[in-house]
Amino acid sequence: MPESGVVVVARLMATATCTAFSGKLEDTGEQVGQRVLLERVGFLTELCRELTGALVASRWDEGWLDMLAAGVDERGKALPSKGWMAMRRLNWSQAVTPPAGVYVPDRVRRGVEEYAARTLRLALHRRSIVAAVLATWPDDPRRRTNAEWTALRAALPAGVNGAEIRNRTRQVRAYVAEHGHVPAGLCVLEGPPQVAPLVLLAAMDRQQVTLARVDAATARLRVKLPLCAAPATGRDWAWHVIDIRLPGTIAPDAALHTPTLRPTRARRIAVDLPHSRPAPATKTTGHRVGLGFDWGVNTLLTGTLGRLTGRGPTRRVVTDGRPLVFDAATVSAALHRLRGHREHLAAKRDHYQALAAGLGSPHPAWGEHLDRARVLEVEHGRVCARIRQLNAALAWAAARWAVDQAAALGANIIYLEDLTTLEARGHRKGNARLSGQVRGTVAEAIRHLGARAGIAVVTVPARGTSKLCPGCLNTLTHHPAPDRLTERGWKWAHCADCGLSMDRDHAAARRIVSRGLLAQAHTVTDRATGARTIRTTVEGTVASARRPKKSTRRLRRQRHTEQAPPRPRGPKTTPGKGHPTPSRPSSARHRGARSAAPGQAPGHTTSRRMPDVRTVPATTPTTGAVQRPAGHDTQTPAAVSRPVPGHGVPAPHRPEDLLPARRVRLSRRTCRRRTRAAERTGFHHLHATQVHPLTPRFGPPDSDRTRPRRA
Numbered sequence: 001m002p003e004s005g006v007v008v009v010a011r012l013m014a015t016a017t018c019t020a021f022s023g024k025l026e027d028t029g030e031q032v033g034q035r036v037l038l039e040r041v042g043f044l045t046e047l048c049r050e051l052t053g054a055l056v057a058s059r060w061d062e063g064w065l066d067m068l069a070a071g072v073d074e075r076g077k078a079l080p081s082k083g084w085m086a087m088r089r090l091n092w093s094q095a096v097t098p099p100a101g102v103y104v105p106d107r108v109r110r111g112v113e114e115y116a117a118r119t120l121r122l123a124l125h126r127r128s129i130v131a132a133v134l135a136t137w138p139d140d141p142r143r144r145t146n147a148e149w150t151a152l153r154a155a156l157p158a159g160v161n162g163a164e165i166r167n168r169t170r171q172v173r174a175y176v177a178e179h180g181h182v183p184a185g186l187c188v189l190e191g192p193p194q195v196a197p198l199v200l201l202a203a204m205d206r207q208q209v210t211l212a213r214v215d216a217a218t219a220r221l222r223v224k225l226p227l228c229a230a231p232a233t234g235r236d237w238a239w240h241v242i243d244i245r246l247p248g249t250i251a252p253d254a255a256l257h258t259p260t261l262r263p264t265r266a267r268r269i270a271v272d273l274p275h276s277r278p279a280p281a282t283k284t285t286g287h288r289v290g291l292g293f294d295w296g297v298n299t300l301l302t303g304t305l306g307r308l309t310g311r312g313p314t315r316r317v318v319t320d321g322r323p324l325v326f327d328a329a330t331v332s333a334a335l336h337r338l339r340g341h342r343e344h345l346a347a348k349r350d351h352y353q354a355l356a357a358g359l360g361s362p363h364p365a366w367g368e369h370l371d372r373a374r375v376l377e378v379e380h381g382r383v384c385a386r387i388r389q390l391n392a393a394l395a396w397a398a399a400r401w402a403v404d405q406a407a408a409l410g411a412n413i414i415y416l417e418d419l420t421t422l423e424a425r426g427h428r429k430g431n432a433r434l435s436g437q438v439r440g441t442v443a444e445a446i447r448h449l450g451a452r453a454g455i456a457v458v459t460v461p462a463r464g465t466s467k468l469c470p471g472c473l474n475t476l477t478h479h480p481a482p483d484r485l486t487e488r489g490w491k492w493a494h495c496a497d498c499g500l501s502m503d504r505d506h507a508a509a510r511r512i513v514s515r516g517l518l519a520q521a522h523t524v525t526d527r528a529t530g531a532r533t534i535r536t537t538v539e540g541t542v543a544s545a546r547r548p549k550k551s552t553r554r555l556r557r558q559r560h561t562e563q564a565p566p567r568p569r570g571p572k573t574t575p576g577k578g579h580p581t582p583s584r585p586s587s588a589r590h591r592g593a594r595s596a597a598p599g600q601a602p603g604h605t606t607s608r609r610m611p612d613v614r615t616v617p618a619t620t621p622t623t624g625a626v627q628r629p630a631g632h633d634t635q636t637p638a639a640v641s642r643p644v645p646g647h648g649v650p651a652p653h654r655p656e657d658l659l660p661a662r663r664v665r666l667s668r669r670t671c672r673r674r675t676r677a678a679e680r681t682g683f684h685h686l687h688a689t690q691v692h693p694l695t696p697r698f699g700p701p702d703s704d705r706t707r708p709r710r711a
Contacts, residue, residue: 012279012451018244018259020269026222026239034269037240040225041261041269045197047104047226048112053195055087055096055116060192062185064092069124083117084110084203102230105237107208114203119193125157127186129168132156134182141173159526161420198262202274209258216252219244221259221271242271250275265381280454282412284523284532287456291324291411292513293402294465294505295419295439300398301326302505305409306513306542317514321544323506324405326398327687335390342383349376391438399445404691406455414455415516416443417462418533447531458523459533460515469495470510470542478504510542 020041023032032040059065067090071079079086087093093113098104132155138148152165171190175183183189201209201223210222221242228236250256250273257274264270293303303324306317356369406414419439443459450457469476474497480489482501493504500507519538525531 010279010281010451011276012448013274013276014249014448015272015274016247016250018247018271018273020221020242020244020261020271023240023242026241032240037242038263038267038269040227040240041199042197042263043226043229043231044108044199045261045263046229047098047102048108048115048199049195049197051096051098051104051109051112052115052119053192055092055112056119056195057192058095059092059116059120060187062187065120065124065127065187068120069127082114082203083121084113087113087117099230101232103233103236104231105208105224105234107204110203111200114200115195115198119195123186123193126168128157129160129164130172130183130186130189133165133168133172134185137172137182141169141176161418163420196262198260200260202258202260204258211256211258213256214243217246219246219256219273223261244271244273246273251277253277279451282451282454282456284456284458284525285520287413287517287520289409289411290413290415290513290517291402291406291409292415292509292511292516293324293417294508294512295417296505298327298329298332299325299505300328300332300394300438300442301402302503302509303402303405304506304509304513305411306510306517308517315518316540317510317517317542318545319510319513319542323503323509324689325687326401326689328394328398329687331390331394335387335394338383338387338390342380342387345376345380345383349373349380352376391441395438395441396445398442399449401688401691402446403449403453403455405689406450407453408691412455413516413520414446414450414457415512416446416457416459417465417512418459419443419462456532458516458520459531460512460519461535461537464537465508465511465515466493466504468511468539469493469498469500470507470514471495471500471544472498473539473541474498476500476507514540514542 020037021034023037024030025032059068068086073079073089077089079089084093093109096112132152135155136148136152138144144152156165172182175189208224212220212222214220221244223240223242224237225240226237231237254275254277257276259274260272262270262272288308290306290308291303292306293301296302301324304319305322305324306319308315309318310316352369352373356366356373359366359369402414406412443457447457466478467476468474472495474495476493476495477485478488478490479485479492479494480487482492482494485492485494485501491504492501493507494501515537516534518540519534519536522534522536522538523532524535526533
């Protein structure tokens with residue numbers, strides 16, 4: 001909080017994907033179903049894609065890109081930030097005209113020009129990287145020298161990471177291997193960018209689209225759509241009113257912005273609705289408590305808590321040593337199985353397509369092979385959708401867990417490994433690649449949820465986090481397990497100098513939180529995305545400070561024995577006592593043990609630890625029959641083992657009179673829906689460290705003392 005007492009508040013922007021199911025015509029009130037509405041939205045998206053693709057292709061040249069990169073028009077004035085205005089200032093909008101006989105409103109052309117301007121401005125960034133790589137092309141592209149790296153860094157624009165350099169170098173190397181010479185520029189290296197079928201309504205005004213919020217869960221979108229594929233006049237465009245159901249992620253106080261329309265493969269209308277809400281501003285420096293997370297393959301996230309103590313050169317990081325683990329091994333196995341199934345379907349589809357291409361259309365089996373290929377293509381798309389759904393669900397679950405841990409432990413900053421500096425090496429390349437597909441989504445989700453909770457998220461360099469010991473900064477050796485330190489492995493880290501022995505990811509998490517807290521003064525914020533990163537590596541040791549254990553009976557007795565005065569030597573003598581102490585009368589609790597139980601011989605005592613159940617057959621006095629105790633019925637045959645109800649196995653029939661009071665039997669549809677939901681997520685097998693909200697007596701203290709407070 002500033003000195004003036006005003007709380008600094010930022011705006012948190014996010015996009016929620018909604019679905020438009022139906023609408024109605026504003027003039028006549030005619031209801032428009034989902035199929036007709038999808039058709040009319042498809043008319044608009046196809047028209048916009050054709051015009052945008054033609055405009056981008058007409059300006060895909062080094063000379064036109066130089067003009068756009070200059071940022072000024074013909075009169076020397078700076079180009080506006082809005083893309084459609086910049087395109088009209090450069091007179092590029094006249095390069096593409098609609099097809100003959102098709103009427104396109106000016107507001108729709110604005111959306112086309114805005115989409116083309118965004119596409120070309122994104123290409124300028126790739127063009128600058130490619131130009132720097134070509135200007136400093138090394139003799140051996142696989143391994144640059146120090147001088148070549150220095151020259152490349154000087155030619156690159158600010159903010160370029162190692163992943164972008166690596167990708168563009170590989171792209172140029174592939175072009176050289178195919179053509180035998182380096183390309184002249186980006187326009188030669190790759191063709192015009194592909195344009196997706198969507199409509200940017202944000203570039204249009206009230207003459208084409210309006211958006212209003214009806215209540216906390218509904219928004220009303222008014223948009224002018226074409227009634228046919230080739231509208232000839234303005235009468236072929238009509239206002240459509242579409243009510244959009246808002247998801248629960250949009251807060252009631254959030255401000256809604258103009259959305260983007262796009263048809264999906266599932267034959268639905270997706271409405272990408274941006275919304276903003278106030279969020280507490282986070283600072284980049286001055287943090288004392290942080291949480292560091294290391295990326296893993298099976299254990300997706302492994303974290304630890306760190307506190308910065310001391311001032312100046314004597315500062316260091318102290319941790320309590322408790323690991324925080326988000327183990328997604330079961331979900332990762334399911335994803336691995338689905339990826340294998342997807343590759344198998346793709347191989348069979350390609351095989352049938354190759355057979356059909358080899359036989360030709362006159363052959364009688366040609367159509368049969370194509371039909372099989374189409375069936376496999378549909379199934380391949382379903383498996384891909386399933387993988388995307390699992391990846392997104394896993395990523396957001398991990399992000400929520402990480403932010404909840406930071407909030408519960410009192411940490412106001414989270415440190416992650418920089419994904420752009422990670423690259424799979426060795427025999428684990430395949431597993432690391434599969435795990436890396438979800439890491440980017442996890443990082444973005446942690447940034448979003450952290451901004452909502454007022455927790456900063458910063459990335460630190462990943463190189464060397466698992467190589468050196470967090471306690472003494474000496475080289476670690478890695479082994480399969482703590483009891484197999486003579487074998488080379490991966491999972492367990494051991495330091496021969498200081499004796500540290502712990503999980504590899506836990507040791508790396510300590511190093512990550514140490515790098516972040518010690519180098520927080522070097523935090524850099526990207527102006528375009530707002531992402532914060534630390535590129536300067538500051539090494540420091542991490543000390544372990546255990547919380548004192550709670551006083552137990554054994555510890556109290558030991559402390560009493562140590563503090564008691566020494567006992568005199570020799571026999572014990574008590575003056576004035578010449579007879580033993582008589583036995584004290586027992587209480588009602590112990591008198592029951594002395595009285596004989598029913599059916600028990602007098603004078604026989606029973607221990608109070610003995611359970612009051614019969615474990616042997618008892619004989620009835622009158623008939624002499626043997627009566628079996630409860631739970632030991634041997635006359636009834638044993639029940640046959642069956643599958644456990646649930647997850648596709650129906651439960652046995654249960655009469656209504658056996659149900660407990662005030663309980664209503666769930667319908668078969670509800671039970672089946674819940675079963676399918678459990679089968680769809682599969683997250684009931686997920687293992688993660690529980691989030692424990694901390695009291696003032698628990699967790700890091702407010703002062704800079706080394707030992708944290710007692711639990």
